[in-house]
Every structure is written in structure tokens, then in C-alpha cells.
Amino acid sequence: MHELDHYIYPHRVLHWLVAGAVPLALASGFTIGTLGYERTFDLVGNTFTNLLYTSHKTLGVTILLLMTLRIITRVAFVVPDHDPPLNAFERIVSTSVHHLLYLALIVMPLLGWAATATGGYPIEFFKWHLPGLLGEHPALSSQLYIWHGRIGWAILVLTVLHVAGALFHWRIKCDTVTKRMSLFD
Ligand code: HEM
């Protein structure tokens, strides 16, 4: 048993940056994914459509960078013990959801990147264009976009479960779980 009752501060900052970026990436992604380029263009015009695509790609690449840093701060530093300990059910469910979120939030931007590059479109990151790294391959691009959409739904479900779990610990069980990730107490 050690005294630590929080994740280290940089890990908590990374958690909240990702927690802010993921809902924005999901909202912008589902908007462009559902409407498609043409209908988005008809609805909101050229400037806003391009802004939506650029923002979505920029958010996605940013999440990839933040998650890479986050894996480092997770494995390189001590994780606080749960005090009081979680029961077996809570431990299995929370560990599974956390690991699946980590995996999905690495795979998802890589899929978006690969789908975009093989579709022949630019990988936009703020005002820069990053190298696509893959050649044009429209059939592969469509398949990758289908998986980008499916994993998007998985991230949505995992996030809802995760936030419900956090609210349960915070408001119903009133234990110390939420404090572990808090920036303020
Ligand atoms: C964690 C990061 C990301 C999340 C959560 C995310 C989420 C989504 C979602 C939910 C969709 C809608 C899919 C559909 O309804 O078919 C979407 C579409 C899209 N995403 Fe992402 N995305 C991420 C990263 C990226 C990256 C890094 C890129 C490219 C650099 C990208 C490019 C696109 C494009 C171009 C579409 C539109 C696809 C279409 O027109 O069917 N995404 N994204």
C-alpha cells in the first residue's frame, strides 16, 4: 500500500483533454459521416464544410498524440490503489472498459488516417498536411471508413458506460474513485 490517492498530475490533465476532445470528434465525425460531403456542403456551404472536415481530422490526430503520451504516463508511473478496494465486479468491468477505450482511441485515429490517405484526401492537422503514408486505394478506403464508423459507435457506448460508472461512484457510492482523476481535490 502506498500513500498516493491520485494519478500523477500530467496523467489527469491528459485524461481531461481527451475527455473533451472525444465527444467533439464523435459529434463532428457522425455529422460528416451521416450527411456526407455533398449534403454538408448544401446545408452549411463551402467554408464551414471544410472547417468541419479539417477540425475533425485535427481533433483525431490530436487524440492520437495525447493517447500516446497518456500510455507513457500510465505505464511509467505508479497507479494509486483503490481505497476502499473495488469489488470483483467493479474491478473487471472498469478495467475492461478502460482497456477497450485505450485500444479504441489508438486504433480509431489510425483507421481515420488510413481511410483518408487511401481515399486520396489530405491528412490535415491545423494548417499543415501530414504525410498520408499510404497510396490511393478507393476500395480499401471504403472498407476502412466502414470500420471507422463501427468503432465510432463502440467508443460512444464505452464512453456512456464509463461516464455512468464515474457518476455511480461519485453520486451514489460516494467513494474515492472520482478523486483519483480530479484536477482540483
Ligand atoms: C479518436 C479519433 C476519431 C474519432 C472518435 C472519429 C470519429 C468519427 C466518426 C464517428 C465518424 C462517422 C463515421 C460514419 O458515420 O460512417 C467519422 C468520420 C470521418 N472521420 Fe473520423 N474520427 C477520429 C479520427 C479521425 C482521423 C485522425 C481522421 C483523418 C485524419 C478522420 C477522418 C474522418 C473522415 C474523413 C470521416 C468522414 C467519413 C465519411 O465521409 O464517410 N477521423 N469519424
Ligand code: HEM
Ligand atoms: C464526465 C466525463 C468523465 C468522468 C467524470 C470521468 C472520470 C474518470 C475517473 C474518476 C477515472 C478514474 C477511474 C479509476 O481510477 O478507477 C477515469 C479513468 C479513465 N477515463 Fe474517464 N471520465 C470521463 C470521461 C472520459 C472520456 C470521454 C474518456 C475517453 C473516451 C475517458 C477515458 C478514461 C480512461 C481510459 C480511464 C482509465 C484510467 C487511465 O487513464 O489510466 N474518460 N475517468
